[in-house]
Amino acid sequence: MISLKKYMDAAQNGSLAYEPEEAGLATAALAAYRSALSEMGSYSQEACPALGAGLRESLGKLEASLSPPVKPETLESTEKKVHEQVQDWGKKTSGHYRKQTSEVKELLIVMARTAESVGERDQRCAGQMNDVTTRLKTIASLDDLTQIRSSIEKSAAELKTSIDRMTAEGKAAIEVLKKEVSTYQVKLEEAELIASRDGLTGLGSRLWVEGQIERRVKAGTPLCVAIIDINGFKPINDEHGHLAGDEVLKQFSGELQSVCRSADLIGRWGGDEFIILLDCDLPNAKLKIDRLREWVCGSYKIHGRNGGTKVHLDASIGLAEHLRDETMKGLLARADAEMYKDKAAFKARAAAAKA
Numbered sequence: 280m281i282s283l284k285k286y287m288d289a290a291q292n293g294s295l296a297y298e299p300e301e302a303g304l305a306t307a308a309l310a311a312y313r314s315a316l317s318e319m320g321s322y323s324q325e326a327c328p329a330l331g332a333g334l335r336e337s338l339g340k341l342e343a344s345l346s347p348p349v350k351p352e353t354l355e356s357t358e359k360k361v362h363e364q365v366q367d368w369g370k371k372t373s374g375h376y377r378k379q380t381s382e383v384k385e386l387l388i389v390m391a392r393t394a395e396s397v398g399e400r401d402q403r404c405a406g407q408m409n410d411v412t413t414r415l416k417t418i419a420s421l422d423d424l425t426q427i428r429s430s431i432e433k434s435a436a437e438l439k440t441s442i443d444r445m446t447a448e449g450k451a452a453i454e455v456l457k458k459e460v461s462t463y464q465v466k467l468e469e470a471e472l473i474a475s476r477d478g479l480t481g482l483g484s485r486l487w488v489e490g491q492i493e494r495r496v497k498a499g500t501p502l503c504v505a506i507i508d509i510n511g512f513k514p515i516n517d518e519h520g521h522l523a524g525d526e527v528l529k530q531f532s533g534e535l536q537s538v539c540r541s542a543d544l545i546g547r548w549g550g551d552e553f554i555i556l557l558d559c560d561l562p563n564a565k566l567k568i569d570r571l572r573e574w575v576c577g578s579y580k581i582h583g584r585n586g587g588t589k590v591h592l593d594a595s596i597g598l599a600e601h602l603r604d605e606t607m608k609g610l611l612a613r614a615d616a617e618m619y620k621d622k623a624a625f626k627a628r629a630a631a632a633k634a
Contacts (some may be wrong), residue, residue: 316341506617532545596618
């Protein structure tokens with residue numbers, strides 16, 4: 280076996296003396312490397328939606344620069360850039376999550392300080408109450424009616440002042456806490472929204488979809504899962520570039536949203552795969568999927584490297600209904616298997632059409 284760089288060195292110098300199968304191996308290795316860059320970008324976006332989109336775009340550009348023929352120096356430069364960009368993304372992602380953790384810690388500290396402040400206030404007010412109580416006991420031993428009245432009036436005034444102060448301080452402490460909690464609640468809701476959405480298409484993220492499936496499985500309500508895979512998506516990326524591929528994914532997502540009901544949950548499962556949760560039985564789900572297939576498959580207009588063009592999209596779809604006592608993993612495995620059966624049938628039809 281030969282290294283990818285060594286093969287390219289020989290190819291560039293015109294001294295290629297490898298067997299055809301070795302040349303094919305190097306070509307396959309380059310294709311695998313490009314695919315790895317693309318997948319790395321997709322998974323980085325899933326790992327950290329807030330920062331992954333930038334790395335995905337950068338790796339997509341590097342992947343596009345490796346279109347054959349590739350010079351050895353281009354490969355070396357690409358490897359160096361990939362290392363630098365992934366390392367930089369890792370540092371930024373670590374800082375991003377540290378910041379989120381720090382914000383939660385700050386909120387907890389604010390709540391602890393507020394509780395401490397309330398405790399101190401209550402202790403101070405309790406002391407004032409004790410003073411008033413002691414004075415009232417003293418009043419009980421007085422014989423002079425004038426002195427009794429004067430002492431009662433003074434004690435009542437002090438008691439009212441103490442209660443008014445406690446009420447005012449309590450309101451102030453609560454207002455401060457409300458303000459702090461509101462600020463952090465907004466931040467946490469924003470972070471939760473980012474985590475629940477796919478950065479490219481705006482559909483539900485994989486983690487969010489899995490959570491929705493788990494909820495329905497526990498509830499035991501009717502549920503069907505459809506996994507959708509775009510057929511021939513990789514050639515679109517190779518021929519027209521990753522930006523055109525992203526445009527296809529966005530348009531395809533829009534068509535899915537158009538044909539599905541508002542009650543149907545749609546998510547991006549990863550790469551060019553999507554998932555739909557249908558709260559119905561299998562016969563009704565099949566009717567919906569048949570209508571969906573007719574709607575989303577067809578011609579799409581994109582802007583590639585050579586300007587505007589049209590591409591035809593087909594999709595393989597696997598549908599499975601949740602069985603009693605079945606786990607989420609089992610349900611998804613069956614839907615995935617059905618999708619691959621549909622894909623095999625599509626390839627067989629395409630081969631027959633060419634014959």
